[in-house]
Amino acid sequence: MALQIWLNGKLVDREQATVSVYDHGLLYGDGVFEGLRVYNGRVFEAQAHMKRLFNSAKAIRLTIPYSGTELLEAMEKTVAANGFEECYIRLVITRGVGCLGLNPFKCATPGVIIIADSIELYPPELYAKGLSVITATVVRTHANSLSPRVKSLNYLNNILAKIEAIDAGASEAILLNHEGNVAEGSGDNIFVVQDGQVLTPTTTDGVLEGITRATIMRLCQQLDIPCKERSIQRHDLYIADECFLTGSGAEVIAVTKIDGREIGDGKPGPITGKLLQTFHRHVRGH
Numbered sequence: 001m002a003l004q005i006w007l008n009g010k011l012v013d014r015e016q017a018t019v020s021v022y023d024h025g026l027l028y029g030d031g032v033f034e035g036l037r038v039y040n041g042r043v044f045e046a047q048a049h050m051k052r053l054f055n056s057a058k059a060i061r062l063t064i065p066y067s068g069t070e071l072l073e074a075m076e077k078t079v080a081a082n083g084f085e086e087c088y089i090r091l092v093i094t095r096g097v098g099c100l101g102l103n104p105f106k107c108a109t110p111g112v113i114i115i116a117d118s119i120e121l122y123p124p125e126l127y128a129k130g131l132s133v134i135t136a137t138v139v140r141t142h143a144n145s146l147s148p149r150v151k152s153l154n155y156l157n158n159i160l161a162k163i164e165a166i167d168a169g170a171s172e173a174i175l176l177n178h179e180g181n182v183a184e185g186s187g188d189n190i191f192v193v194q195d196g197q198v199l200t201p202t203t204t205d206g207v208l209e210g211i212t213r214a215t216i217m218r219l220c221q222q223l224d225i226p227c228k229e230r231s232i233q234r235h236d237l238y239i240a241d242e243c244f245l246t247g248s249g250a251e252v253i254a255v256t257k258i259d260g261r262e263i264g265d266g267k268p269g270p271i272t273g274k275l276l277q278t279f280h281r282h283v284r285g286h
């Protein structure tokens with residue numbers, strides 16, 4: 001059976017899941033989205049994702065035509081229709097069909113798309129070995145331009161950084177903000193470990209408030225590992241004992257090389273390993 005996609009209230013075959021060329025989501029990247037995970041048949045941190053989605057929508061003056069509960073039901077229905085126990089969900093809200101001008105208020109109804117599918121951001125061997133990443137030359141969008149706290153459909157800032165990583169033969173790019181502080185990866189949050197302390201950039205340094213990031217911060221607390229939000233410079237990356245990235249797509253993955261420099265001893269570190277293991281147990285309810 002073809003993959004079932006939820007499109008504006010109906011489940012349709014993947015081939016029939018098409019949108020108008022006049023949708024402002026396509027024409028202008030005008031819209032918001034979420035990337036969620038299903039573990040053991042349950043949407044992980046559904047409420048936190050809904051809160052972020054509705055905040056993103058509010059920030060761009062977009063009214064989502066469903067409640068959080070309705071969207072969650074629709075996601076569960078899509079997952080069940082495809083028979084998944086574990087999968088990734090992409091929930092997309094576009095501004096909707098309008099005319100060839102920027103005015104978003106001329107778009108009649110927002111478009112709502114739910115894709116449930118498998119995802120593999122990095123090959124399994126990199127989860128064991130750790131990633132080689134670079135710091136990008138392209139600067140993270142200024143919060144007064146388009147706040148990185150909005151999970152908008154416009155990912156070009158991140159895509160330009162990702163291209164730099166690919167060109168350099170690296171797996172991921174880390175963006176710095178306009179002040180030179182470390183912000184985040186193109187599609188994930190970053191953590192470093194220094195002298196037994198776990199550090200991650202503050203949300204005001206140009207960071208999406210990651211659901212996985214929040215989970216890791218909570219797990220640190222449970223494990224009695226000191227964890228703090230703080231501004232981090234490129235220097236902190238280079239002298240870190242350990243480094244790792246978090247995201248719904250990537251989950252938790254070690255970084256063992258940054259700009260060609262080995263992090264720690266060049267292998268995933270013990271705190272990263274402990275958090276990765278605890279994370280996998282936690283998301284499956286153990």
Ligand code: PMP
Pocket residue numbers: 035158184185186187188189207208209210211212213246247248249
């Ligand atoms: N930063 C960016 C830019 C992202 O795209 C993502 C992935 N959604 C994250 C961080 C991680 O957020 P989360 O843990 O909620 O997936």
